[in-house]
Amino acid sequence: MLKDYLPWIVAGVVVLVLVVGGLVLNRVAPDTTATLRRRPRPPRDHFRSGDDASRAPLKRAGIVINPTKFADLPGVRERITETCLANGWGEPLFYETTVDDPGRGQAVQAVGDGVDVVCSLGGDGTVRNVASALVGTETPLGILPAGTGNLLARNLDLPVALEGAVAVALTGRNRRIDVGELVVGAAPMDDAPDESGAPETHYFVVMAGVGMDAQIMAGTNENLKAKVGWPAYMVSGLKHLVSPEFRVSVKVDDDMEFRRRARMVVIGNCGRLLGGLVLMPSARVDDGQLDTVIASPKGVVGWVPVATRVATRRRKGHPTLDHKVCKEIRVRADRPLPLQIDGDVVGEATEVTANVRPGSLTVRVSL
Incomplete structure (x- = not known):
């Protein structure tokens, strides 16, 4: 009699083992499907190599120019732009001084435009007017000497040549100085x-x-x-x-x-x-x-x-x-x-x- 039911008993035991084993494994093993579902999707630009969207924005300089100091102003602008690009910076922003505003207003505008350094391109008077807008701020002043005296540049042992002065303004170190x-x-x-x-x-x-x-x-x-x-x-x-x-x-x-x-x-x-x-x-x-x-x-x-x-x-x-x-x-x-x-x-x-x-x-x- 027992022999007649033995196959069914074995089959039932096997099914029971499979069910219990499945429940145990379901509790112990992680739900990979849920884990994958919860993982945040990478941004679209994550898979792009060399795309501009994945790069940090380039730094930019603001150049406050006294136009009366130059006979070839477009050429000067081109030389400054080339030096900025060669040093890994973006194209600079240019601001020209006027008789009514010899530099302060232009420097204020440059700071408002978000430049990383404000450079004065002129004589000591241009330096003074640009500096007056930066006193008490963290925005650095770059000095590009183009005057007769260039006394502050000489007292700070800065280069007088344009390309060298631009390079220092972009890559030099910050130094805190006094102002009268x-x-x-x-x-x-x-x-x-x-x-x-x-x-x-x-x-x-x-x-x-x-x-x-x-x-x-x-x-x-x-x-x-x-x-x-x-x-x-x-x-x-x-x-x-x-x-x-x-x-x-x-x-x-x-x-x-x-x-x-x-x-x-x-x-x-x-x-x-x-x-x-x-x-x-x-x-x-x-x-x-x-x-x-x-x-x-x-x-x-x-x-x-x-x-x-x-x-x-x-x-x-x-x-x-x-x-x-x-x-x-x-x-x-x-x-x-x-x-x-x-x-x-x-x-x-x-x-x-x-x-x-x-x-x-x-x-x-x-x-």
């Missing part, structure tokens, strides 16, 4: 009411001065400067060598105010002049201080020790050249005097106050 803040008032020394209006605030990265140095800047022949370069300033300097003296009252930081007779007062963020001359040997662009020189030589002969002191780069010298190091200085004159800021004569003033803004400007320098 100059408040121009017009209150005379007897504290009479100011009738000239609200004080004006300017930034300078090289030097600002009243008196003879501003007269030299104002008296330099532009045609001669275009032909011979910086020696044109020397010609103007000889004409103003015996400029009229003026009386100044000077207050340095928290010290007592003192008075001097002077022919010029120069407040500097850096000290190197044209032709390798150094007016302020201890001045550094990142020392958190300003250097001031008050020159009061008597006649032509009185300039000899001053010139010797500048040529030998001595910090201390003749008594007619007073040197002060400070964070703030106020100079008040007995009459309106011509005022220059980084080589640009901006008018006349009877009172100026200069403060240092340490490390407030980022500049691209050589590695």
